[in-house]
Amino acid sequence: MRTSLSRTATTTALLAALVLLSGCSSIGPGRMLQDRTDYISSYTESWKRQILLNIVKVRYAEPIFFMDVGDIVAGYSMETGGNAGFSRTIYDNPAPVTEDINPVFGNFGKLEFGLSTRYTDRPTITYKPMTGAPFRLGVMSALPVRNIMVGLDTGISAKFLFNLGVRSINGLRNSTLTASGSVPAQEEFKRTVEVLSLLQLENAVRVRVEHAPNARESRLYLTLGGKRPSPEAAALISELRDILDLDPAVYEYEIIIDPEVENRRQIAIQAFSLMQILASVAARVDIPAADIDSRRALPSIKDSPGSDILAPVAVHSGGAKPADAYAAIAFHGHWFWVDDRDILTKRVFSFLMLAFTLMEEKNVTLPPQLTIPVQ
Template identity: 30%
Template sequence: MAQVSSTAKIKRLPSPNRVAVLFAIVCYIAGCTTLGPASVQRDRTDYGGALATTWKEQTLLNIVKLRYGDAPVYLEVSSVISSSAMESQVSLGATWFSGWPNDGNSQALGAYGRYTDRPTISYTPLSGERFSRYLLRPLSPAAVFSLVQAGYPIDRVLQLTTRAVNGVYNRSASPFRARAADPRFYQMLEALRRVQRSEALGIRINQPGDKENTLIIVNRGVPDAVSNDSRTVREILNLRPEATELALTFGMVQRNDTEVALLTRSMSEIFVELAATAEVPPTHLQEGRANPAPAEPASDTPWDQPLVRIHSSATRPADAYAAVPYRGYWFWIDDKDMRSKSEFLFILVLFSLAETGVTPQAPVITVPAN
């Protein structure tokens, strides 16, 4: 809240100048008494930017905490209500004197203004059943392939969100289930990506309540290279060569040769995978404060590189996409690392998709109308 009060005396100014000064001050104060449209433009941009920045920082901090075995905390901003008010008052007075000893004249000007800004921001901690839905429940296969249908690269989506497809396992850097990828998992991802680019892969989402969704692979009217990739995927996943419609389900292994069983990760698993490759200060590793880094893969391929490169430094980075302080150090993502930035943004989208069922109601807030 800001309060301004001023009183000034203007002596012996020519009459036209006095009028101009008083008119300018009155117009300035009158112009400041309305906030409406200008406040929408200012507040919406500022609050939106602050929410986006803190969302990134909270996610990054929780990933880093997992590397240290610390408990992550998720706090949602459920509502933002901004209430602003401005009032002003202007008083003018003039006195003329004639004759000695009061030869001359004087004028008095007074102005008073007050601005009040009382934002109401509600926070909702993620706990209980909502915590289970967001973090512990595996992503649904339909949600994963809906992202693919929306245009996200299928290879990046499956590498991040799945542990296995029809028993063909992905690499894991988690200290709890560290393992190398099956030899043909990355070959399958590359072939699926080429099939996706040819528009020969689709998905049909069934009505709510149905247990299975359908993947559609088009074999006719596509180039020979795409047909070869389709055959490669079918061989790796043990699928019937002539089948064009495949059932999409959740599971470790398939029940028959027309089913794609996706063993998906939960958001908690995804965060643990990212935390395992985060860079931490060597002293913290030597002192046993953080989990050790995963073993180097046997073959150095681009697929085995960290999905999101998280750096650490003793000082705050000058050019960071997101940076958070923790245990006396700064952990950050380089703003020039587009691969890490795109993967991190994808994680934020996945975090929104993890919410299922009825959305809990936000708290009711009563705002006084002056």
């Protein structure tokens, strides 16, 4: 009976060793499932905080600065090893098998097991300051009108795009920030944006891109209603033509970025820069009164670009870190944050993050790359 138990124990021990050695699988697939979402979340959160920090710095009259992420290299290695062995000496008892002597190991047998594991996590992240030409083209230059119009065509509200990102349409001016204050938007500009948003609801406004083979840049056309618009759309189109002084004989108009049109079949659109959009959001930061009174920060401006889509206070401030915030940063001894329930300001932040991406057509830098070597 004891012999049978000994053999069973020995067999079980050997099988356990084999299972341990063969059960070590690759860590790559599991890490990929976690890393992609974790890095996306961290990258997005860092951009939100960076944008919020620079918005607050505008009110404190401090220079803004952006740090881009270059490469993300997440390197992991996992090494496993195991061994199993049995030995008997030449002095083992040669006596016949009895209940007192192990039939496999003998009295001088030895069974050994070993298992080792080593895990290494060595991520490397590089940062690139946005200076020189990338800063001038990405932050100081006007947003590409092409990207604004493509956003309009994909269904982004005209109110959102034009009130926040467009400076003028056919000479009609949006509200503008100046060194001495703000200039309110012209009523014709406001009505133009309102009509465009209504035409979106009627599915009566589209953007067409014409790729000329010999031209350096493609041409953009704004199509209003088509050949057979509905009565409601036709009335809106007629009103828009009157406001912008467009040719009523056609329903498609070329979009240009020059300040003035050459004929009545063109629509001139000029856009704000990202710096100007940041300033318009900065005008709605709740700066502590003590910092304004001591002239450490600029006073607020009630009327500025985005008045129709942004609340008077878009960024809150306080002495303690908020418990539930879309983005929060500490600056000058205060906490500044965007309320997670403020959907309008959250949309503006998403637009700003998207705008940085859209500006890359002028900036030759490549997007961040995530490389995960697994050894």
